[in-house]
Amino acid sequence: MRALFGLSLLSVAFAIRPGFPYGSTKVRGVNLGGWLVLEPWITPSIFDNTGDPNIVDEWTFGERQPKEIAKATLTKHWDTFITEADFAAIKAAGLNHVRLPIGYWAFEVGPGEPYISGQLPYLSKAIQWATNQGLKLIIDLHGAPGSQNGYDNSGRRIPYPTWHTNNTNVQRTSNVIKTIANMVKDNTANVPIIEALNEPAGYFGPDVLAVTRQYWYDSFGNVRYPYGSSRQSDTVLMIHDAFQPLSYWNGVLTYPAYEGVAMDTHIYTIFNVTEVQMSQQEHINLVCSKRNSLATFNLWTIVGEWTPAMTDCAKYINGRGRGARYDGTHPDTSTRVGSCNGWSGSASTFSSSYKTFLRKFWEAQVSSYEQGQGWIQWTWKTEAGAAEEWSYKSGLANGWIPSDPANRIYPNVCG
Numbered sequence: 001m002r003a004l005f006g007l008s009l010l011s012v013a014f015a016i017r018p019g020f021p022y023g024s025t026k027v028r029g030v031n032l033g034g035w036l037v038l039e040p041w042i043t044p045s046i047f048d049n050t051g052d053p054n055i056v057d058e059w060t061f062g063e064r065q066p067k068e069i070a071k072a073t074l075t076k077h078w079d080t081f082i083t084e085a086d087f088a089a090i091k092a093a094g095l096n097h098v099r100l101p102i103g104y105w106a107f108e109v110g111p112g113e114p115y116i117s118g119q120l121p122y123l124s125k126a127i128q129w130a131t132n133q134g135l136k137l138i139i140d141l142h143g144a145p146g147s148q149n150g151y152d153n154s155g156r157r158i159p160y161p162t163w164h165t166n167n168t169n170v171q172r173t174s175n176v177i178k179t180i181a182n183m184v185k186d187n188t189a190n191v192p193i194i195e196a197l198n199e200p201a202g203y204f205g206p207d208v209l210a211v212t213r214q215y216w217y218d219s220f221g222n223v224r225y226p227y228g229s230s231r232q233s234d235t236v237l238m239i240h241d242a243f244q245p246l247s248y249w250n251g252v253l254t255y256p257a258y259e260g261v262a263m264d265t266h267i268y269t270i271f272n273v274t275e276v277q278m279s280q281q282e283h284i285n286l287v288c289s290k291r292n293s294l295a296t297f298n299l300w301t302i303v304g305e306w307t308p309a310m311t312d313c314a315k316y317i318n319g320r321g322r323g324a325r326y327d328g329t330h331p332d333t334s335t336r337v338g339s340c341n342g343w344s345g346s347a348s349t350f351s352s353s354y355k356t357f358l359r360k361f362w363e364a365q366v367s368s369y370e371q372g373q374g375w376i377q378w379t380w381k382t383e384a385g386a387a388e389e390w391s392y393k394s395g396l397a398n399g400w401i402p403s404d405p406a407n408r409i410y411p412n413v414c415g
């Protein structure tokens, strides 16, 4: 019955016309991680070069060094890390979407907030480059005031997120979504989706989830009605599962009361001790086991982040200054699975059997996630020599990712 409902969703006649045939053509894409929102593990040199070990995120990057130095470093990074050549290479790799993370501080910075803005011209360039190359761009609000998860990639690494604790934070976030919706309302062919917020940390409990749920409903109005009238935009709203099982969100923003809503779920199998202890086959089995829930959930369900990495060995992946669970150097655990040597860093150090596994794990994930509406890998590129097991670009160059994502060596890897 649920499967039938899922199928019927694919053929319903919407009043709106999304800029991509979601529901009939699979999303295949990459994230442009670490560009307009810094992440220490994607560009470790930017953090190491500060000489200050307490610079761990974009907040401290702006706070703990002279503004003009921070701004110059960021500007150089924005100018060089991603260019139109990347969009051309992404298109040539047979992909159809890019997801672009951006922080609220690109739009407004509150009193006492040390963030440095200046990202908006690059957002405009990215939209132009996507347009030129025939790629669909998803604008993903990755950091909200107060931080929605406390991760460095929200802009601010803190033990407990405070976005949801303060209505001013939430209101500011809604205002950013209104601004974005207004920017792109007549350009759905190139910017079909706005993701209202990345990874609110629902595992902190019902307070976070209650605020998040209401914020999704508010975002629907903000994204769908940007004209100041009853006229609807064609922009799809993407919400995130807040690390809950998809079933938690059953009935939220569903057709026919609502239309044009997508669900983003992230699948990583490396961020707890049990997971880093899994064998290669267990990693494959775990991602394959997601097929049914992805296929049957009643919103367009896209796996908006995932990786072929099978360890947390990438330098700074758990935060600058923190080690890995895999080799027992993470502050949460002394359980050691093995040495991190050979599992991360430069692809030139990867053994051929490791690259064979990366290919197989990559194929398992794309075939599983295409049982839903598709996938967007994290991430397109990393700094040379850093965490290349995460880099789609390095995967293409080194053969663990095919130059056409439809070419599979292991078509039955999920059985």
Ligand SMILES: *[C@@H]1O[C@H](CO)[C@@H](O)[C@H](O)[C@H]1NC(C)=O
Pocket: 110, 145, 166, 167, 168, 169, 172
């Ligand atoms: C709520 O957050 C805003 C910034 O978004 C801040 O100015 C205000 O002081 C906060 N209020 C409380 C009670 O923390």
Ligand SMILES: *[C@@H]1O[C@H](CO)[C@@H](O)[C@H](O)[C@H]1NC(C)=O
Pocket: 269, 272, 273, 274, 275
């Ligand atoms: C670790 O991950 C596994 C597999 O995703 C999950 O079943 C388990 O509940 C997680 N354990 C903890 C302590 O979060």
